[in-house]
Amino acid sequence: MADVQRAVTAELDRIAPVIDDLGRRFADAGHELALVGGPVRDAMLGRHHNDLDFTTSARPEQTEKLLKGWSDAIWDMGRAFGTIGCRKDEWQVEITTYRSESYDPDSRKPDVDFGDTLEGDLGRRDFTVNAMAVRVPGRVVEDPYGGIVDLAGQVLRTPGRPEDSFSDDPLRMMRAARFAAQLGFSVAPEVVAAMTAMASRIEIISAERVRDELVKLICAPYPRLGLSLLVETGLAELVLPELPALKLERDEHHRHKDVYEHTLTVLEQAIDLESRLPGGGPDFVARFAALMHDVGKPRTRRFLDDGTVTFHHHDVVGAKLTRKRMKALRFSNDEIEAVSQLVEQHLRFHGYGTGEWTDSAVRRYVRDAGDQLERLHILTRADSTTRNKRKADRLQRTYDDLEERIARLSEQEELKSIRPDLDGNQIMEILGIGPGREVGEAYKHLLELRIENGPMSEEDARSALLAWWSARQ
Structure with a gap:
């Protein structure tokens, strides 16, 4: 005291x-x-x-x-x-x-x-x-x-009966989870019981107010505490149903990891990597992408005849589910696009193998990530939760190699601003045409050549453009 x-x-x-x-x-x-x-x-x-x-x-x-x-x-x-x-x-x-x-x-x-x-x-x-x-x-x-x-006991309790408090303002149930995440406090049993019994009352609260509490929770120091409480009480079923859906029934031979626990671990590992970002975090986009990266798994899980489990295309399905949920929660278009893009691309690195990608493949990786490249680095690294130290070390070394190649190519070619070696005006002048669809097609062709082969001289780009144009006639 x-x-x-x-x-x-x-x-x-x-x-x-x-x-x-x-x-x-x-x-x-x-x-x-x-x-x-x-x-x-x-x-x-x-x-x-x-x-x-x-x-x-x-x-x-x-x-x-x-x-x-x-x-x-x-x-x-x-x-x-x-x-x-x-x-x-x-x-x-x-x-x-x-x-x-x-x-x-x-x-x-x-x-x-x-x-x-x-x-x-x-x-x-x-x-x-x-x-x-x-x-x-x-x-x-x-x-x-x-x-x-x-405060001394680090517990969240309501001044009066929690049922009365949550009836007066149902958003307080979300705030209980948010404060647990912000302060690292536990929630009194009677408060948890009231949240569970009254979870459906959250439906009268506007999507915008729910969204704001969810953002504060996810950007808090201990988001696992708040998210686990939302799932435990049934609130998550109403505000973020994709999260409890990750609690897949385990197959009898345990041939796939617990997706729900894996997801919370990925979120925590992403938080640990936020120092890589400008400002150092907390970064909602990176964190929410980590939380949503596997939400496509429940819909894509298949058991093969040999007993193995697959989740083919869960990245694409997950991106669609993420976009739909974020629209329902009234997120901005920029936030929706950024998070959905990261979810859709979170498996791309695994095609890298042990470094077999060509320089053109590395360029495409950077181009497709765009301004989300650093967050994609974080998500991909955080997505490794294997307990096999040898495998974990191998994945880290491989991603280190990819980042080194990106840095090397970026220094040589300014990868983040890849453009064709000729601009639209030059294309029109060389081909003797005016603005239109054909200029866009020519630009796209030159961009593909730039990604595939690296920078070209203006003379080589001119020759390549004329050869493409001639082949079209």
């Missing part, structure tokens, strides 16, 4: 320029103000951030008036929910009126009612570790629901 007190004191001192000044402004106007939720929880965990959430007895219009002249900028997109936001120097601040909200059983949007007490406001929050507050400017800690004890 002493360590927690020291951590909180240090964090409150750090953010004193905001909480002390703002607390006095609200107190002088006759209103209560308290730092609340994540910032309080993270202060107790010794974590720092500059996004500060407050709750207040003031109504939104009163809050806005008090922020004028103090903040650098104000925004009110959350006014309907009682929230006014502002920026002060490097701090991002959101202040929300005490409230209680609940969902109509058939509605996706909450009804918002303003409350009158801090304790009442804290009681409507999702978990006890997020239901703690620090009154300002006096810095009095309020913990009516035992959040400090649960």
Whole structure:
């Protein structure tokens, strides 16, 4: 407890320029103000951030008036929910009126009612570790629901009955999985039981809100914890059914690995390789591709007469399933294309054998990967989960060789921007034709020659173009 007190004191001192000044402004106007939720929880965990959430007895219009002249900028997109936001120097601040909200059983949007007490406001929050507050400017800690004890025990529990909490806002079931993944905490048995019994209630929540929680979960430090909870409670069947579908029944001779466990291991190994990416992660596209890379296996599994198991074309089928699921979850077209491309290409490396690919095959690999090449490197390396050390080392050496060849060819030929040796204007001039379909066909032919043979001189490219044109006449 002493360590927690020291951590909180240090964090409150750090953010004193905001909480002390703002607390006095609200107190002088006759209103209560308290730092609340994540910032309080993270202060107790010794974590720092500059996004500060407050709750207040003031109504939104009163809050806005008090922020004028103090903040650098104000925004009110959350006014309907009682929230006014502002920026002060490097701090991002959101202040929300005490409230209680609940969902109509058939509605996706909450009804918002303003409350009158801090304790009442804290009681409507999702978990006890997020239901703690620090009154300002006096810095009095309020913990009516035992959040400090649960924080010490690293457990997620609701302030009241979990059934009431999840009925009020079903998205809190997804948030339980997300916070488990973010904090590395366990979830109280009664909360798991309520999630399991009420999983179908998630269907009233919009796809966009479910997507946002899923992204936060997958980009968290411990995504396996959150994903396993979604599968265990049946929520995954409703929000990401391709994941529990990977729990294939094992054939009696165990001739194929546990695809579900393999997938979670690939995800964790992909996370370990994120340092290769600009910025170092977390990278949602790489992680989600790792999670979805084998989702085509359930539909393509076949048992042969000799007892072996095959999953032919699971890469192509998996890419289609991935695209369909991401569209349903309202992901952007760019994200859908990037993840689906990685799923479809994740087996390409295995045609490399022990290095038999020609330079043209390496060029095609780079061209087809496009701007996803580094993520494809990560996914391919992460996809090796064999316990056979000799086999694992051999795969790693082979992929090292492929990457070295890519680097060597890239240095010589600028592989990432492969283009024909003649552009469209030159093609039209040489052939004496105007814009049209034939220019595109000529361009494609020259691109194939470029990939197959490497760079050509302008004279050789001209001769090759004229020979192709002559053969068409």
